[in-house]
Amino acid sequence: MIDAKRMRITIEGIVQGVGFRPFLFRLAERNGITGWVKNTTAGVVAEAEGDASLLAAFVAAIEGGAPPLAVIASLATEDIPPAGDAAFTILGSEGSAGTVRVAPDGDVCPDCLRELFDPADRRYRYPFITCTNCGPRYSLITAAPYDRPNTTMASFPLCDACRAEYEDPGDRRFHAQPVACPDCGPRLRLVDSGDRELAGDPVETAAALLAQGKIVAVKGIGGYHLAVDALNDAAVRELRRRKCRDEKPFAVIAPDLEAVRSFAIPDAVEERLLAGPEHPIVLLRKRPGNGISPLVAPAGGYFGTMLPYTPLHHLLLRGRFTALVMTSGNLSDEPIAYRDAEARERLAAIADCFLVHDREIHTRTDDSVIRVFRGNPLFLRRSRGYVPREVRLPVELPAVLAVGAELKGTICLARGDRAVMSQHIGDLKNAATLASLAETTAHLQGLLEITPAIVAHDLHPDYLSTSFAEGLGGGLRRVPVQHHHAHVASCMAENGLDGQVIGVIFDGTGYGTDGTIWGGEFLVGGYGGYRRAGHLRQVPLPGGDAAVKEPFRMALSYLYDAFGAGLFDLPLPWLGDIGEPERLLYLRMLERRINSPLTSSCGRLFDAVAALTGVRGKVSYEGQAAMELEALAEQSDTAAVYPYILVRRDETVEIDFRLMIRALAEDVTAGRPKAEMARACHSTIAAAVADVCSHIRSRCGLNRVVLSGGVFQNKLLTEGVCQSLLEKDFLVHTHRLLPPNDGGLALGQAVVAGYAPRKGE
Known part of the structure; x- marks a missing residue:
């Protein structure tokens, strides 16, 4: 080959279990590149050989056209001697998966959606259609590495047709661990609270019952939802009565953006968030004269809205409903139900019937909730679709576990310059949420293969999270972190800041070092310490x-x-x-x-x-x-x-x-x-x-301000504070990757606890 060149390419991030190797295989074939690709403990490693100009185009196309569920954290190249490979091949994985990143749960890709409604396709109307570019990931993985035996799909042996797709590098279902079809995969049923199957097609019957005003519990990717027709006042009122939820707004799900525009006024950024692979709930301004029941969101000017992110949602909604209420399947203060028997027991007094399937949910994950602030997402809850994506840190940490506070519970596992936040666990006020905290901690530690040396927790002695940290064995060093200091550190870390800042921390409650309740604080400091x-x-x-x-x-x-x-x-x-x-x-x-x-x-x-x-x-x-x-x-x-x-x-x-x-x-x-x-x-x-x-600033010369705490969920206040500070020439940093409320607190705890040994450097 004239002017042949070879390079080793190392790609880190969410690049395994998302179709990255077949993507590189097809890309290499199109560009006339030879060599190989494999999964390693570092991520995906490839050796690529070819004409210098084609090789440059190949590398550029990797970053520009990565699979939908992939997230490239870094891409490094190194020139090496040519080897003269005859073709490009996919090699087997090597080593442990200790540093491999797991992909979050994704939505349904356009290809699968097209097949779902194609009468000629063998997966026509199959509620579990998926491929390497879409579908569940985090909620069904049981252990590392991410292979089918380590998922809840292990009990569904592949039929010959699915296996042929699974083993073909040129197929978009190559090594798609959840792949299945009606012949070999999970099955949908409509049952009553006693698990007695109801006659008829499960989707058609469930849709008919919803149209009659009935309440249907729907098993999703990360747990059960309770669904009713969002335009039916009586149905929404009855759901509120049974769920003991007097006024808190319900989320709604609409079949498409056209339907959303009929009852809300989304801007371009909100529409991109709604339609992205994460499919969060997005707070959208209500359209005057909308047809949604006023009981869905009784006060306030917004609807929490999402688009379908599972094939089952599409089957239920398309051509039938403008919107369905789709709220977490739980009673107030309880975590979302995700195990079948538990769901039937806990939701029996709420749901008229249950739309269920036999694919087990291993990890419960609530829906993420976002509002848009200055053209960027502002998380109110970071969960499905975003977890377990990493947060890159500006400092190096030992292995740390942080267990959050009491409200909006999450945990954080950090090591080196990376941290992983868990899904939303809930308010830690009862045994059920405490058990969920323990389950989540054990699962993430095993998945990420992180054995912490330090556990960080809130300074408040009476929080269940504090008791949980105190009960952990294994010689862990416990580090209590003041609540508002953790908020400062959280906002600093996600913005890549080090050094000293002014932290404006506004929230409802935080245990102060003087024994009083703080919550309107101006702190000066950084990871290593602070003063009020x-x-x-x-x-x-x-x-x-x-x-x-x-x-x-x-x-x-x-x-x-x-x-x-x-x-x-x-x-x-x-x-x-x-x-x-x-x-x-x-x-x-x-x-x-x-x-x-x-x-x-x-x-x-x-x-x-x-x-x-x-x-x-x-x-x-x-x-x-x-x-x-x-x-x-x-x-x-x-x-x-x-x-x-x-x-x-x-x-x-x-x-x-x-x-x-x-x-x-x-x-x-x-x-x-x-x-x-x-x-x-x-x-x-x-x-x-x-x-x-x-x-x-006049006293200490600091010009950087970070804003954190639950009060900064208030968009109007946050905009006003930012504008007032910018007018005085401050550099203002807000949350973009994590919630400003206590859902982002564990990251700050982890950084403060891991940074503490470095004081005095």
Whole structure:
């Protein structure tokens, strides 16, 4: 061969189990390249030989045309002597899979979808159609390496036709571990709660029942969903009654983008997210006059919407429904059901029937939830479709396990410059979610072959995650990490930052080092340590956790702080609903701090504003008051800002919002529109943040700001804070890869705990 050249190509990332070797095989044949490709512990390694120009085109095409489920983390080339291969071949895998990345669960690719609805295809209307470019991965793998015997497909021997596809490098089903067909694969059934099979075609019968207003439990990729017709008020109302879910919005699934546009107003970025291989739930602004039942999302201006990501979804929806409610199959505070017997037992009182199959789910995975912020995804929940993708770290770590906090539970396993976050586990408030935490930890450790030397956990002694960390044996070194320090580190790590930053951490609750409840914090520091440079003025939390469920208590606390014992003399309409005995009780609690710990929480400030303005005095789910306040604020474009004071001390600065509370009380009395008051409060907090950061910068010279904590799920506030900081020439970093809420906390815990031994370098 004239001008022959050979190079070794090493590709790292999610490149195994996603059709990468056959992709390279076909690419080599098209470009006249010889050599070989194989899976190794480093990822995919190939040796390619050919004309120099063709070889350059071959390498360029690898990055430009990788399979849909692949994620290339790095591609390195090295020139080596030519070997004169006659063809390009696929070699067997070598070594252990300890450093191999597992692909997340994917949607249905266009090729499989076309075959699904092709009457001439042998997989016509087969609910488990898949290939190397799509379908389940993470939820069905039981161990490494990712081969069929190590998945829940092991019990389905391939028929001759499927085996021929599986073994043909030129076929798109080459080494597709979940591959199956009606002759050899999983089977769909429609059953009652006693597992008695109902007559007729399972999909057709289930669709007919949904059209009649029935509730159907549908087994998906990562667990069970509860489905009803989203346009049927009575069906949605009955689902709420049976599921004991009074007001929290339900997610909906629509057959295609055209249907989505009939009830929502997605922009171009939101449509790309909806239609991407991850298929998350995306928060979309409601279209006025939409036909969706108002009971689906009773308050707020958004629908949580997704497109079908399994063949079964497509079969149920196409040509039948504008949208179905598709909500997690569980009762409140429980993890999503994913085992068949467990699902029938737990959901028997909710579902009228069960659309099930005999492909086992090994790992439960809830749907991911995203909203768009400044043209980028802002995760509210990172789970199916994104887990277990890695996060590259700016520092090297020993093997660390981090177990998160209490709410939005996730774990993190980190080693070297890479970290893997688990799927959403849930709020760790009961034995079921604690068991799920233990299962997830064991599964990920085995899958990634990481044996941690350190376990990181929250500083709070009463969290179940803390107890779990304390109960781990094996000589693990335990490192407690302060909650808000972990938030700073999480946002820094995903943005590739090192050194020192100003961290603005706003959330509902975090155990402070002074024994009070933090949540409106300005921290200065980095992975190795921090100091508290500022915070919101602390007020009592009347009744402790009861104040979280009854925001009017926080309104009373802020009013007491602003007006003293005369708060009940204020002519606020909602104060009249509180009887004299209760008034005396609340005053006594506030005056004597009885069961009323101090808090600087910004989340509780939003609760207070929502209650004070008459938006929401009690809530039925976490964050409800703040979400409804944000939705209201979006209806106004007022530029007004309420007064506030910065109280400067030697080491800290405090935001005192008493003037804002007094002005707000006057506006409520005067009948100012609620939307204007809500918008003004958002603007005031944003302005105060920029002022505090400016003060801190004048003291320490730092110009980088990271924003983290559950309050920054509030898009309107986050946009306001970013704009206020940018106007003062700060460099602002927000979350893009992980949620700002506690769902991203474990990454920060892992980095802080793993970084600690390096202090003093």
